[in-house]
Amino acid sequence: MATSSSESSVAGTAAFSKFMRVLQLVADGSEPLGIAEMAKATGFPRPTVHRIVAALQAERMLVEVGTTRCWTLGPRLVQLASRSWSRSGLRMAATQALRDLRDATQETIHFAVPSGHSMVYIEKLESDSAVQMSSRIGTSVNLYSTAVGKAYLAALPPADATALMAELGYAPLTAQTVGDAQALQRQVDEVRQRGWSTDAQENEEGIYCFGAAVLGPDGSPVAAISVSTLLFRQREDVQAAYIQPLLRTCRAIAQQLAQNPNLVHA
Numbered sequence: 001m002a003t004s005s006s007e008s009s010v011a012g013t014a015a016f017s018k019f020m021r022v023l024q025l026v027a028d029g030s031e032p033l034g035i036a037e038m039a040k041a042t043g044f045p046r047p048t049v050h051r052i053v054a055a056l057q058a059e060r061m062l063v064e065v066g067t068t069r070c071w072t073l074g075p076r077l078v079q080l081a082s083r084s085w086s087r088s089g090l091r092m093a094a095t096q097a098l099r100d101l102r103d104a105t106q107e108t109i110h111f112a113v114p115s116g117h118s119m120v121y122i123e124k125l126e127s128d129s130a131v132q133m134s135s136r137i138g139t140s141v142n143l144y145s146t147a148v149g150k151a152y153l154a155a156l157p158p159a160d161a162t163a164l165m166a167e168l169g170y171a172p173l174t175a176q177t178v179g180d181a182q183a184l185q186r187q188v189d190e191v192r193q194r195g196w197s198t199d200a201q202e203n204e205e206g207i208y209c210f211g212a213a214v215l216g217p218d219g220s221p222v223a224a225i226s227v228s229t230l231l232f233r234q235r236e237d238v239q240a241a242y243i244q245p246l247l248r249t250c251r252a253i254a255q256q257l258a259q260n261p262n263l264v265h266a
Contacts, residue, residue, distance in 0.1 A: 018044060022052050023077070026062060028140050032070035089263035090223060091122050093256045094214070101227070101249040102127050105242055108228040110135065110209075112148040117168055119148045119224065133207065133228060144168055144184050145177050147199040147211025148224035153184075154191035155213035155221035161188060176201045196243050199226070206231050210242045212250045217261045225250060 021042050026033055035053065039046045053071060056062040060076035094111055102109045102125040111123035118140040126132075135141070143149035143164070153161045165181045165188070178184045191197040199209035211226040227242045235241040257264055 018042075018048070019052055019056065022049065023056065023061065023073075024140070026071060027073055027138065029072075030134055032065045032068065032072040034068075034070045088122060089260075089265070090257075093260065093263045094123065094223070094253045097249045097252045097256075098123060098125055098225070101125075101225070101245055104245045105227050105229075107242070108133055110148060110226045110228065111223060112141070112146075112152075112226070113223045114152055114221070115140065117143060117164070119143060119146060119152060122223075133204065141203065142168070142173070144170060145173050145199065145203040147197045147209035147226040147228075149211075150184075150188055150191050150197040150199070151211035151213045151224040151226075152221050153188045154197065155215065155224075158192075173203055174201055174205050178202065196247065199228075201231060208234055210238070210246055212243075212246050214250050214257075215254045216264045217258045222257070222264050223253075225253075 021044075022038055025038055025041050033041075035046055035049050038044075038053070039049045042049065044052075053062060057064065057071070057074070060074040062071045062077075063074040064071055090113065091111065098109050098111055106127045106129050108127075109123075109125040110121050112119040112121050114120075119142075121135060121137050121139050121141070124135060124137055141149065143153055153165065156164070162181075162185065165184050168181065168184075170177075170179055170181070170184075172179065178187060187197075195212065197211040199207070199211065201207060203209075207228055208231045209226045209228045211224055213221040214223040214225060216222040225246060227246050229235075229242070
């Protein structure tokens, strides 16, 4: 994930920034990572990565998976994150509406908030019959390859969205992943016109998603919701099955936030 200049320009925080780079890399990984993989992805020397991992492991921020010499997020970090999510006013305001959407669609529901050049899932709800996906609460996902990301971009002022898209890296995740800012701009323009987005196997093969933004009291996007289904079992009337329930949910949450503006940043 790209690191903005604002994240690394504070004097005296270079070491902290390196620790955060390693933590973010492990958090975003679909499987545990080894020292060599972390060094390659971050560009840090292997001895530096080894020291960072040892320190994070000592603080239970990372744990080694068996004796594989690969690491994943540790219990202390998960506990801290869980407390943050459980106390999120935005998440609490959305919980019942998200449950209703899950029950109406019988599919997997993701609720995400913007974080720099990514979206972060702060809620994931699955029905008994929903598709099993690799995503989890706390996962950072790309703006350019997900329905939540494209919905968020489309709800921004056009100039802000264009500037943000120009800063993204466009690593392919599937054969359908958009490849550059110009192609993404065309998709976002379409989303802006119709009011909802799609992820047509762009983030995961075989998975199709519909997304829409949640607007705060000032009209700016504060979150986005997606409904995810398996491509082969997608219902024929997508408007009735997915899009209309999704848009109703976004409006319901926006209404809650309008009545309680402090929940946006709580």
